[in-house]
Amino acid sequence: MENLLINKEHKLDVSNFIRVGDLSYFEGPMLTLFEDLNTGNFYLFDWVDRDEKSNRWLIYNVSPEYLLQYLSGEITHTTLFENRVEKNVYYMDIDSQNDSFRDFEAFELSQISEKYLPNPDNFFDVENCLAFEEIKTVLTKSLFLAH
């Protein structure tokens, strides 16, 4: 896997994250939406790499507005990523020894490898999303409550 430049002093607290649903799934999650119960913020776990021991995820904060645009096919994954709420991007390496993402730490990346940027022409594909309606409902409700 790619060597990362990380900021070990800046961790993301994922202890109160709940899984909303998988935006992309094949033989396991590939792009999964979480909500932070402490803040109501939404985070994507974006699978970007793997080696023999671990799977690597980028974690970033996305707005429900942009997520809904992504789900409706109006914007690409790249646009969603570029318009994330906070510029900070975190990563997490999850090995096969533990049961939950909560057992692992998410550190901030000082620099994002170009290899890990989403493909520029990737649009949301509902065929890979098993919980489309549930995800949309959570996002719509969140927007409604915010206004």
Next chain:
Amino acid sequence: MHNQKLKYQKQLVQFPDCPGDEFEEVEKEAYRWVHQPLIDKDFLPVNIISKPPPRMLDDSDKMCMGYGLSMFDTFENALAKYKKIFRKLRSHQKIQFKEDKGNYIALLDVTKNIGVADKPNEKNYGHFTFHEYEEIDLQEKVKDLYEIFKENGEFVDK
């Protein structure tokens, strides 16, 4: 109903109704992504393969179907699903995908005495899950292998 012991019975018992009642013995041709030459990993379920580890975020990813084998009802469907996933991956993940899944499609002769399958999902490229019986070696059921990529790296035309 099937009475024979499934290969990963020990793992399957941790899930309720696994595999479900819809799984039955079938007799048909099936298609699965593999390497050429075939390797042992080609017929191991994703949750059994430890290198690389299965993609899991929490316990909810430990599903019954993770202990079965993904298959497709036609060559065209197997190829279309491969293309669909492959094209969305980042460049280095494309290489990893070929390493993990192979770049060939095997035609398998599935007979009633080798395992159980659910119905092909028409909304998911005819994908179905196959749970083989203990003592079955699926490599012996491979009748033919078809390339997924041309020599120039593009997908085959079919």
